Amino acid sequence: MQSRLFSLRGAIYTLILFLSAVLAHFLACGTFISPSRFCLEGLFIGTLLYFGLNRELEGPRLALLALVTQAAVHVILGGMVMNSSRMLAWHAVFALLSYWAIRLSEKFWHKGLLFVLPINSARRLLVSLISTNSQPAVLYCKKFLTLWIDRSAHSLRAPPLLAV
Amino acid sequence: MTFWQSHGPEIAWLLAGLALITVWTIIRRWRDR
Numbered sequence: 001m002q003s004r005l006f007s008l009r010g011a012i013y014t015l016i017l018f019l020s021a022v023l024a025h026f027l028a029c030g031t032f033i034s035p036s037r038f039c040l041e042g043l044f045i046g047t048l049l050y051f052g053l054n055r056e057l058e059g060p061r062l063a064l065l066a067l068v069t070q071a072a073v074h075v076i077l078g079g080m081v082m083n084s085s086r087m088l089a090w091h092a093v094f095a096l097l098s099y100w101a102i103r104l105s106e107k108f109w110h111k112g113l114l115f116v117l118p119i120n121s122a123r124r125l126l127v128s129l130i131s132t133n134s135q136p137a138v139l140y141c142k143k144f145l146t147l148w149i150d151r152s153a154h155s156l157r158a159p160p161l162l163a164v
Numbered sequence: 165m166t167f168w169q170s171h172g173p174e175i176a177w178l179l180a181g182l183a184l185i186t187v188w189t190i191i192r193r194w195r196d197r
Contacts, residue, residue, distance in 0.1 A: 060185045074174065088177045
Protein backbone atom coordinates (compact mmCIF):
# COMPACT_ATOMS: atom_id res chain seq x y z
CA MET A 1 0.00 0.00 0.00
CA GLN A 2 2.85 2.31 0.92
CA SER A 3 4.68 1.85 -2.40
CA ARG A 4 1.43 2.12 -4.38
CA LEU A 5 0.61 5.34 -2.57
CA PHE A 6 4.01 6.81 -3.32
CA SER A 7 3.90 5.89 -6.98
CA LEU A 8 0.52 7.58 -7.29
CA ARG A 9 1.90 10.62 -5.48
CA GLY A 10 4.94 10.67 -7.79
CA ALA A 11 2.78 10.37 -10.90
CA ILE A 12 0.59 13.28 -9.82
CA TYR A 13 3.58 15.49 -9.06
CA THR A 14 5.25 14.57 -12.35
CA LEU A 15 2.06 15.55 -14.15
CA ILE A 16 1.76 18.85 -12.26
CA LEU A 17 5.38 19.81 -12.93
CA PHE A 18 5.32 18.69 -16.55
CA LEU A 19 2.03 20.38 -17.44
CA SER A 20 2.93 23.63 -15.70
CA ALA A 21 6.25 23.82 -17.52
CA VAL A 22 4.75 22.94 -20.92
CA LEU A 23 1.93 25.44 -20.40
CA ALA A 24 4.44 28.18 -19.51
CA HIS A 25 6.42 27.39 -22.65
CA PHE A 26 3.26 27.33 -24.75
CA LEU A 27 1.88 30.62 -23.34
CA ALA A 28 5.15 32.35 -24.12
CA CYS A 29 4.82 31.09 -27.72
CA GLY A 30 7.82 28.81 -27.42
CA THR A 31 8.48 26.13 -30.02
CA PHE A 32 8.48 22.40 -29.32
CA ILE A 33 11.20 20.81 -31.35
CA SER A 34 10.15 17.16 -31.41
CA PRO A 35 7.48 14.93 -29.85
CA SER A 36 10.03 12.35 -28.69
CA ARG A 37 11.48 15.01 -26.40
CA PHE A 38 8.21 14.92 -24.45
CA CYS A 39 9.00 11.37 -23.34
CA LEU A 40 12.55 12.38 -22.46
CA GLU A 41 11.25 15.30 -20.41
CA GLY A 42 8.69 13.11 -18.61
CA LEU A 43 11.40 10.58 -17.83
CA PHE A 44 13.66 13.35 -16.52
CA ILE A 45 11.02 14.73 -14.16
CA GLY A 46 10.05 11.21 -13.05
CA THR A 47 13.70 10.43 -12.21
CA LEU A 48 14.06 13.70 -10.28
CA LEU A 49 10.95 12.92 -8.26
CA TYR A 50 11.96 9.29 -7.70
CA PHE A 51 15.02 10.49 -5.80
CA GLY A 52 13.24 13.41 -4.15
CA LEU A 53 10.10 11.72 -2.85
CA ASN A 54 11.56 9.93 0.16
CA ARG A 55 10.79 12.98 2.31
CA GLU A 56 8.03 15.55 2.37
CA LEU A 57 8.49 17.96 -0.52
CA GLU A 58 8.59 21.48 0.85
CA GLY A 59 10.70 24.62 1.05
CA PRO A 60 13.91 24.94 -0.94
CA ARG A 61 13.88 21.31 -2.14
CA LEU A 62 10.53 21.76 -3.79
CA ALA A 63 11.52 25.17 -5.16
CA LEU A 64 14.66 23.61 -6.68
CA LEU A 65 12.57 20.87 -8.25
CA ALA A 66 10.15 23.40 -9.77
CA LEU A 67 13.02 25.56 -11.06
CA VAL A 68 14.95 22.65 -12.58
CA THR A 69 11.78 21.33 -14.22
CA GLN A 70 11.01 24.69 -15.82
CA ALA A 71 14.58 25.03 -17.04
CA ALA A 72 14.59 21.46 -18.34
CA VAL A 73 11.38 21.93 -20.31
CA HIS A 74 12.79 25.10 -21.83
CA VAL A 75 16.04 23.38 -22.78
CA ILE A 76 14.85 19.86 -23.69
CA LEU A 77 11.51 20.67 -25.31
CA GLY A 78 12.29 24.06 -26.78
CA GLY A 79 15.95 23.54 -27.52
CA MET A 80 16.70 26.97 -26.05
CA VAL A 81 15.41 28.50 -29.27
CA MET A 82 13.30 31.30 -27.89
CA ASN A 83 14.70 33.47 -25.14
CA SER A 84 12.60 36.49 -24.36
CA SER A 85 11.75 38.19 -21.13
CA ARG A 86 8.17 37.01 -21.68
CA MET A 87 9.34 33.39 -21.77
CA LEU A 88 11.36 33.80 -18.58
CA ALA A 89 8.46 35.54 -16.84
CA TRP A 90 6.00 32.78 -17.74
CA HIS A 91 8.42 30.11 -16.58
CA ALA A 92 8.90 31.98 -13.28
CA VAL A 93 5.14 32.33 -12.79
CA PHE A 94 4.51 28.66 -13.50
CA ALA A 95 7.39 27.59 -11.27
CA LEU A 96 5.63 29.43 -8.43
CA LEU A 97 2.25 27.93 -9.36
CA SER A 98 3.60 24.36 -9.49
CA TYR A 99 5.34 24.96 -6.14
CA TRP A 100 2.05 26.08 -4.65
CA ALA A 101 0.08 23.17 -6.18
CA ILE A 102 2.52 20.55 -4.92
CA ARG A 103 2.63 22.18 -1.49
CA LEU A 104 -1.16 21.88 -1.22
CA SER A 105 -0.99 18.33 -2.52
CA GLU A 106 1.66 17.40 0.06
CA LYS A 107 -0.57 18.76 2.81
CA PHE A 108 -3.34 16.55 1.48
CA TRP A 109 -1.13 13.42 1.43
CA HIS A 110 0.12 14.07 4.94
CA LYS A 111 -3.04 15.25 6.64
CA GLY A 112 -5.56 13.32 4.56
CA LEU A 113 -9.14 13.78 5.70
CA LEU A 114 -8.25 16.56 8.09
CA PHE A 115 -7.11 18.68 5.15
CA VAL A 116 -10.11 17.97 2.93
CA LEU A 117 -12.93 18.29 5.45
CA PRO A 118 -13.49 21.17 7.82
CA ILE A 119 -11.62 20.50 11.05
CA ASN A 120 -14.62 19.85 13.33
CA SER A 121 -16.53 17.49 11.08
CA ALA A 122 -13.36 15.61 10.17
CA ARG A 123 -12.50 15.14 13.82
CA ARG A 124 -16.01 13.96 14.60
CA LEU A 125 -15.84 11.49 11.73
CA LEU A 126 -12.43 10.20 12.79
CA VAL A 127 -13.53 9.88 16.42
CA SER A 128 -16.61 7.92 15.41
CA LEU A 129 -14.53 5.65 13.16
CA ILE A 130 -11.48 5.09 15.32
CA SER A 131 -12.36 5.44 19.00
CA THR A 132 -15.17 2.93 19.12
CA ASN A 133 -15.31 3.01 22.91
CA SER A 134 -17.87 5.77 22.84
CA GLN A 135 -20.31 3.82 20.67
CA PRO A 136 -23.37 2.52 22.56
CA ALA A 137 -23.29 -0.79 20.67
CA VAL A 138 -19.69 -1.36 21.68
CA LEU A 139 -20.48 -0.50 25.28
CA TYR A 140 -23.38 -2.96 25.22
CA CYS A 141 -21.18 -5.72 23.74
CA LYS A 142 -18.50 -5.05 26.33
CA LYS A 143 -21.04 -5.24 29.13
CA PHE A 144 -22.54 -8.43 27.73
CA LEU A 145 -19.14 -10.07 27.31
CA THR A 146 -18.05 -9.09 30.82
CA LEU A 147 -21.25 -10.51 32.26
CA TRP A 148 -20.96 -13.65 30.16
CA ILE A 149 -17.36 -14.22 31.20
CA ASP A 150 -18.30 -13.66 34.83
CA ARG A 151 -21.20 -16.03 34.59
CA SER A 152 -19.15 -18.63 32.75
CA ALA A 153 -16.42 -18.44 35.31
CA HIS A 154 -18.78 -19.01 38.19
CA SER A 155 -21.28 -21.36 36.60
CA LEU A 156 -20.99 -25.04 35.82
CA ARG A 157 -19.03 -25.67 38.95
CA ALA A 158 -21.91 -27.57 40.36
CA PRO A 159 -23.61 -30.51 38.67
CA PRO A 160 -25.57 -29.32 35.59
CA LEU A 161 -28.93 -29.47 37.30
CA LEU A 162 -27.84 -27.03 39.99
CA ALA A 163 -26.00 -24.64 37.72
CA VAL A 164 -27.62 -21.25 37.30
CA MET B 165 25.02 36.52 -32.07
CA THR B 166 27.28 34.90 -29.53
CA PHE B 167 26.22 32.19 -27.11
CA TRP B 168 26.10 34.59 -24.17
CA GLN B 169 24.08 37.13 -26.09
CA SER B 170 21.42 34.60 -27.04
CA HIS B 171 21.36 32.44 -23.91
CA GLY B 172 22.62 34.91 -21.31
CA PRO B 173 19.14 35.88 -20.00
CA GLU B 174 17.98 32.34 -19.38
CA ILE B 175 21.26 31.33 -17.72
CA ALA B 176 20.98 34.45 -15.55
CA TRP B 177 17.38 33.48 -14.74
CA LEU B 178 18.47 30.00 -13.68
CA LEU B 179 21.39 31.32 -11.62
CA ALA B 180 19.15 33.89 -9.92
CA GLY B 181 16.70 31.13 -9.01
CA LEU B 182 19.48 28.92 -7.66
CA ALA B 183 20.89 31.85 -5.66
CA LEU B 184 17.47 32.53 -4.14
CA ILE B 185 17.05 28.88 -3.19
CA THR B 186 20.53 28.83 -1.66
CA VAL B 187 19.78 31.92 0.43
CA TRP B 188 16.48 30.38 1.49
CA THR B 189 18.22 27.15 2.54
CA ILE B 190 20.86 29.06 4.52
CA ILE B 191 18.20 31.14 6.31
CA ARG B 192 16.18 28.04 7.20
CA ARG B 193 19.24 26.18 8.53
CA TRP B 194 20.28 29.22 10.55
CA ARG B 195 16.75 29.55 11.95
CA ASP B 196 16.44 25.82 12.80
CA ARG B 197 19.88 25.43 14.40
